[in-house]
Amino acid sequence: MRKLIIYCLGIVLFFGSCEDKKKASQTETEIENEIKTEGEKKIESKKEETQNFPEITNENAVSFLTEYGEKNPETKVLITTRFGDIEIELYKDTPLHRANFIYLVKQHYFDETFFHRVVPNFIIQAGNSDLTSTQKKRAELGKEYLLPAEIIPGRVHEYGTVSGAKEYRENPDNRTAPYEFFIFLGPKSSTTHLNGKYTIFGKVTKGMDVVEEISKVKADDGDWPLNNIYISAKVIE
Structure with a gap:
């Protein structure tokens, strides 16, 4: 047993x-x-x-960005700098600018570009650099294209709005240079030459203290910071 x-x-x-x-x-x-x-x-x-995406040109920009925007509906981007983070919300009613910005972020275009223009109490502008890598990226993505203006009646530059930089040469239609954007800080009294002429396609939702700090760095006579302010960007939502 x-x-x-x-x-x-x-x-x-x-x-x-x-x-x-x-x-x-x-x-x-x-x-x-x-x-x-x-x-x-x-x-x-x-x-x-x-x-691999096709090179963007003035001929295919609208069709490409329209299709890309439908497949990539994100509206929130995080910009990272040594001063801190800046969160941006993109407007849906400027679909070409939104799609273009998301496309550039996902293609890592903005990584290792700078806030290359700073004007206290007015704007800080980003998306350019003096590195050869930036020009190489532009050549690969589309060197010549501009974005059609998407200027919304009644929308004006206010504290924290994000707008596309503009190509001045032979540009009566206020088309946007696709690789650069600026964040507005200045008083409304300084927006006369901006409103109705630059597409406002987003706003800063967090990090205006960072924007303020960047705007006050020392710069040369061309408003280029004496010490480069590198940025990187990623889609967060």
Whole structure:
């Protein structure tokens, strides 16, 4: 009888051990699958951001950005600087500018560009640099195109609005230079030459203290900061 009890106990322990090992194996497999899935998502996301797109020209800009905007509906971007972060919300009623900005962010265009123009109590402007890499990016993405103006009646430059920089040469239609944007700080009294002539396509929702600090850095006679203010950008929503 004692041997029978020991024998039965051994069987129970054996199968219990097998069950524990099975559960442990299942748990390890589930964790591995989760890690693999997460990795695949990141790889797929990276592929989406770096996939080959056609060079943007004045001829295809509207059709390309319209289609891109439909597939990429995000409206919130985080700009990172050594002074801190700036969160920007893009307006849906300026669809070409919104799509263009999201496209440039996802293509990593803004990374390692600068806030290259700072005017206290007026604006800070970003999207350019004196690095050859910036000109190379522009050549690859589309060197010549401009964005059609999307000027909304009644919308004016206010504290924290984000607007597209404008190409002055032969530009009676107020088309936007696609790679540069500026954040407005100045009083409304200084907006006479801006309102109705520059497309306002977003606003700063967080980080105006950072914008203020950047606007006060020392700059040369051309408003270019004496020490480069690098930026990077990513889509957050």
